[in-house]
Amino acid sequence: ETAVFQTPNYHVTQVGNEVSFNCKQTLGHDTMYWYKQDSKKLLKIMFSYNNKQLIVNETVPRRFSPQSSDKAHLNLRIKSVEPEDSAVYLCASSRDKYEQYFGPGTRLTVL
């Protein structure tokens, strides 16, 4: 039933390291998103891509960079992670402006 896939499920790393998260959707959607869900469960959008083009770029630190190879894939790279980056990173996709389909998330722990 899962149609938005994320890897890895979990990642533990140390301050200053670089990490990359992958997301793939098999729904044929044109738009993909990255969200950050913090420890209080607040879900905040970070980036949005439509057909490989960046369309939403919220105010996030420059160490975060999205990468899209095609409309089905949207990866997230974090250079030099910091403790406040510990969170669940959720990928989502949508066909139109509205309903979004989420992946299961990648839980990042920065020691």
Next chain:
Amino acid sequence: QQKVQQSPESLIVPEGAMTSLNCTFSDSASQYFAWYRQHSGKAPKALMSIFSNGEKEEGRFTIHLNKASLHFSLHIRDSQPSDSALYLCAVSPDSGYNKLTFGKGTVLLVSP
């Protein structure tokens, strides 16, 4: 910038009871209003959505929107233990690409 607030923060109801969750938003030009449900450790999943004032019912769930009051709500009839989850309301702006703004969520626990 859109502000979305939910109440209550958490709620415990007995099985079979009616549950009511609330969401207020700040941008009167908002166009799309939705409820997402997230079970523990799982992905958020869209539950119901509405575009215009009024009510929409799907099974045990009813969504109600009052744009003039900047308020929409979710009502769950005959609440079940399987309804226990985090409920997130989401609002989308009037135009342009989707940019959902989520509330902080309501944690619902339905006790058997």
